Amino acid sequence: MTSLDNQQYTVNPIGFIQSPFKEKFAIPRQPRLASSAHGIIKLIAPYNHPDAVRDLEQFSHLWLIFRFHQTAQQGWNPLVRPPRLGGNKKTGVFSTRSTFRPNSIGMSAVKLERVIINKNQAQIEVSGIDLLDGTPILDIKPYIPYSDAVDAQGGFADAPPAITMSIEFSEAVLSFIATQTQYPNLLALITQVLEQDPRPAYKKNTDQIQQYGVRLYDFNIQWQVVNNTTLVTNISQV
Numbered sequence: 641m642t643s644l645d646n647q648q649y650t651v652n653p654i655g656f657i658q659s660p661f662k663e664k665f666a667i668p669r670q671p672r673l674a675s676s677a678h679g680i681i682k683l684i685a686p687y688n689h690p691d692a693v694r695d696l697e698q699f700s701h702l703w704l705i706f707r708f709h710q711t712a713q714q715g716w717n718p719l720v721r722p723p724r725l726g727g728n729k730k731t732g733v734f735s736t737r738s739t740f741r742p743n744s745i746g747m748s749a750v751k752l753e754r755v756i757i758n759k760n761q762a763q764i765e766v767s768g769i770d771l772l773d774g775t776p777i778l779d780i781k782p783y784i785p786y787s788d789a790v791d792a793q794g795g796f797a798d799a800p801p802a803i804t805m806s807i808e809f810s811e812a813v814l815s816f817i818a819t820q821t822q823y824p825n826l827l828a829l830i831t832q833v834l835e836q837d838p839r840p841a842y843k844k845n846t847d848q849i850q851q852y853g854v855r856l857y858d859f860n861i862q863w864q865v866v867n868n869t870t871l872v873t874n875i876s877q878v
């Protein structure tokens with residue numbers, strides 16, 4: 641048998657996802673934690689041929705295989721500090737879903753919303769995504785429940801992260817959001833994203849007021865956290 645050392649493979653994106661998440665901060669740490677996070681997979685030629693997605697709508701969920709393109713240059717380490725272990729305990733990279741891994745490959749099971757055929761070109765709307773805007777998609781496969789949904793043990797991530805944060809909005813923010821009729825999911829999306837409490841773990845044990853900001857779609861959103869309450873204080877169009 642010949643040595644398999646140093647084999648290299650070239651993968652080409654089949655498309656790129658258009659996502660509300662414009663920066664890594666505050667993206668949910670797994671898919672389906674924010675059902676209002678919708679994205680559109682813009683397939684590129686020749687993968688956008690309508691034949692390539694024939695019968696896809698029979699499936700409710702899809703596996704997305706993608707490249708962690710924004711962190712790929714930073715390499716990997718055998719040990720990582722996952723947020724689920726409080727951000728200071730190390731564990732093996734292959735025991736985590738860390739973005740810093742060999743080959744920088746991500747995988748997410750997301751909900752299929754619809755297949756869009758426009759001018760004989762296919763695009764796919766999905767929801768519950770945890771992908772950055774512009775993430776290269778390497779492959780798409782149907783989620784097959786009889787095989788993929790197993791009664792399994794989830795180690796240190798056995799249950800979804802507990803939601804202990806209550807989310808409040810200033811009057812000004814609420815009325816601004818109400819005018820954004822092209823984003824009917826905006827209030828729900830902000831709520832679901834902030835309920836995940838995206839603060840770094842080491843910031844969580846303080847009763848100081850903490851200010852944060854993030855970009856979702858083309859809105860800058862600012863909030864403050866005091867104990868277990870998040871108040872969205874400001875929103876503006878970029």
Ligand code: SAH
Pocket residue numbers: 664665666667668669670671707708709710711712737738739745746747748749770771772774775776
């Ligand atoms: N469900 C995937 C991803 C888990 S990590 C998997 O298990 O493989 C999820 C985190 O990946 C998000 O919180 C976000 O911070 C990060 N992320 C998403 N898209 C990315 C990209 N294109 N490049 C780098 N990091 C990304």
